[in-house]
Amino acid sequence: MPSITYWSQIQPSPRTPSVANGLAAPVRDPAWFLSRQWQLGEFQGLDGGSPAFVRIGSHVTPIDSATLGASVIPLSSGKLLEPVVEAESLEPDLSTRVELGQSFETLVAPAIASLFRAAYPIARATAAADPAEARFRSICAGRATDGVALYQAAKAAKAEYKALPPTPTLSATQIPSALDAINAFIEWVESTWGTFATGEPPSWDPSRLDYSATVTAGGLMLSVEPDSENALDWYAFDVVSGMAPASTTAMTSVIPGHVRFRGMPNPRWWDFESSATDFGALLTDTRDLAKLLFADFLLIHGDDWYLTRLDVPSGSLCWIDSLTVTDVFGSAIAIPRADAPPGTSWTMFSTTDQSSDSTAPFLVAPASAAAALQASSPLEEVHLLRDETADMAWAIERIVEDPIGNPITLSPAPESTTPTDSPAALAYQLATALPANWFPLLPFLTSAGGLALVAGTVEGSSQTPQTILVKQLSSEGFQLPQHEVSRSGLRLQRVACRTRTPDGGATLWVARRRHIGAGEASSGLRYDQAQSVADKQS
Numbered sequence: 001m002p003s004i005t006y007w008s009q010i011q012p013s014p015r016t017p018s019v020a021n022g023l024a025a026p027v028r029d030p031a032w033f034l035s036r037q038w039q040l041g042e043f044q045g046l047d048g049g050s051p052a053f054v055r056i057g058s059h060v061t062p063i064d065s066a067t068l069g070a071s072v073i074p075l076s077s078g079k080l081l082e083p084v085v086e087a088e089s090l091e092p093d094l095s096t097r098v099e100l101g102q103s104f105e106t107l108v109a110p111a112i113a114s115l116f117r118a119a120y121p122i123a124r125a126t127a128a129a130d131p132a133e134a135r136f137r138s139i140c141a142g143r144a145t146d147g148v149a150l151y152q153a154a155k156a157a158k159a160e161y162k163a164l165p166p167t168p169t170l171s172a173t174q175i176p177s178a179l180d181a182i183n184a185f186i187e188w189v190e191s192t193w194g195t196f197a198t199g200e201p202p203s204w205d206p207s208r209l210d211y212s213a214t215v216t217a218g219g220l221m222l223s224v225e226p227d228s229e230n231a232l233d234w235y236a237f238d239v240v241s242g243m244a245p246a247s248t249t250a251m252t253s254v255i256p257g258h259v260r261f262r263g264m265p266n267p268r269w270w271d272f273e274s275s276a277t278d279f280g281a282l283l284t285d286t287r288d289l290a291k292l293l294f295a296d297f298l299l300i301h302g303d304d305w306y307l308t309r310l311d312v313p314s315g316s317l318c319w320i321d322s323l324t325v326t327d328v329f330g331s332a333i334a335i336p337r338a339d340a341p342p343g344t345s346w347t348m349f350s351t352t353d354q355s356s357d358s359t360a361p362f363l364v365a366p367a368s369a370a371a372a373l374q375a376s377s378p379l380e381e382v383h384l385l386r387d388e389t390a391d392m393a394w395a396i397e398r399i400v401e402d403p404i405g406n407p408i409t410l411s412p413a414p415e416s417t418t419p420t421d422s423p424a425a426l427a428y429q430l431a432t433a434l435p436a437n438w439f440p441l442l443p444f445l446t447s448a449g450g451l452a453l454v455a456g457t458v459e460g461s462s463q464t465p466q467t468i469l470v471k472q473l474s475s476e477g478f479q480l481p482q483h484e485v486s487r488s489g490l491r492l493q494r495v496a497c498r499t500r501t502p503d504g505g506a507t508l509w510v511a512r513r514r515h516i517g518a519g520e521a522s523s524g525l526r527y528d529q530a531q532s533v534a535d536k537q538s
Contacts, residue, residue: 381399
């Protein structure tokens with residue numbers, strides 16, 4: 001049935017039309033507010049005028065060339081350094097040959113592709129082929145073009161001023177499109193894959209198992225040493241020799257802005273910071289000065305710093321000649337260098353000058369692929385480990401490539417050769433079996449009186465290195481300085497790298513990485529071993 005519903009409602013009624021008192025947030029204890037002002041240094045005049053604009057005087061010098069061994073390679077503006085310094089010549093595997101052939105076939109009509117496929121075929125597997133290779137060839141033989149063979153034939157034809165490589169007869173209407181496809185194919189292979197050859201990278205120093213290269217900028221020469229992830233960022237450069245070139249200072253005016261980061265203290269009173277950043281999880285030690293300074297900046301001084309932008313072309317060195325800050329009151333203040341004179345004060349982002357044992361007065365802005373570098377899983381991995389018991393070292397192949405380019409992981413440790421308990425008669429064994437992926441490195445007294453490691457052999461063993469790195473260690477006459485293999489050992493890898501160039505293209509190369517190993521090891525090799533007959537027969 002219908003009824004009447006009613007309720008009571010409380011409505012606020014302001015006593016005055018002004019909201020000033022509510023927004024003022026008055027403090028009941030003025031002494032507390034005065035103590036906070038004293039604590040923050042406001043009575044000492046630290047809350048002066050804010051920066052209005054900044055004038056920066058600077059000049060730059062481009063990095064113009066790289067020296068890799070005996071080769072000097074000019075560097076154009078913005079050319080990435082990693083592919084130049086680290087790239088090794090590619091030894092194409094079967095899958096690469098098929099991939100290049102398929103890429104070429106997309107550039108021509110099916111009728112022309114079939115002619116090139118017949119001229120440069122993928123051969124069938126032999127009786128001695130690896131099972132994985134045999135399966136792959138059974139699919140690709142007669143159905144794909146050998147792209148590497150076609151590329152090499154096309155390059156040889158161009159060197160002899162011939163339009164086309166040797167192919168079956170093409171009709172007059174097919175020749176123009178085939179010629180365009182060949183030229184486009186050669187350009188794509190060289191810009192993306194580089195050159196196909198064998199041998200060590202020109203910048204690889206076998207005696208150090210690391211890269212060794214230099215770059216020049218004007219009259220300066222800087223050494224280059226990639227980090228463990230193959231990146232060539234600003235910290236990878238050190239000044240070796242030379243004088244800074246003379247240059248004209250360019251002035252730039254910039255409006256500064258506050259430094260901003262997530263979870264920073266709010267500059268306004270009565271504002272609560274976001275809990276998205278857990279500063280309580282910042283665990284530091286009293287000796288960890290860098291982390292303590294960073295925490296001090298975040299929690300205390302973070303809202304009192306300004307950031308000024310200066311655009312510097314990639315692949316160059318930049319000198320900051322002057323820095324003048326003009327505040328809102330019109331006062332111009334010249335800011336000196338924090339490390340002036342260089343080498344006398346603590347500094348960050350500085351380049352070491354080895355010629356004067358100090359820091360260089362410029363910033364390095366290399367054309368680096370570090371921010372966009374993509375690396376594959378290891379194509380090859382070799383462990384160099386000490387065996388103090390046997391007074392030698394071992395090169396252990398951990399990951400190797402099969403004929404079609406797939407990485408295969410081998411056993412990291414030797415199998416046990418200890419005889420089992422048995423009442424059977426014992427048989428004499430000259431030496432226990434050495435794992436197939438373990439290669440000895442023996443100490444050798446060099447002509448200069450130092451010790452080096454050279455490849456050794458084991459009686460009755462027919463081991464053959466499968467990795468490029470161990471093949472180099474096992475080459476005739478190669479000597480590795482003994483100190484390069486420490487008690488911690490080394491872990492060497494070959495990885496495929498990919499990055500985007502400034503113009504949006506893609507660059508591929510194979511680089512080598514050097515990491516700290518996992519300590520010492522023993523192969524279990526024993527001589528004059530007694531083994532039970534029953535265990536030996538099994």
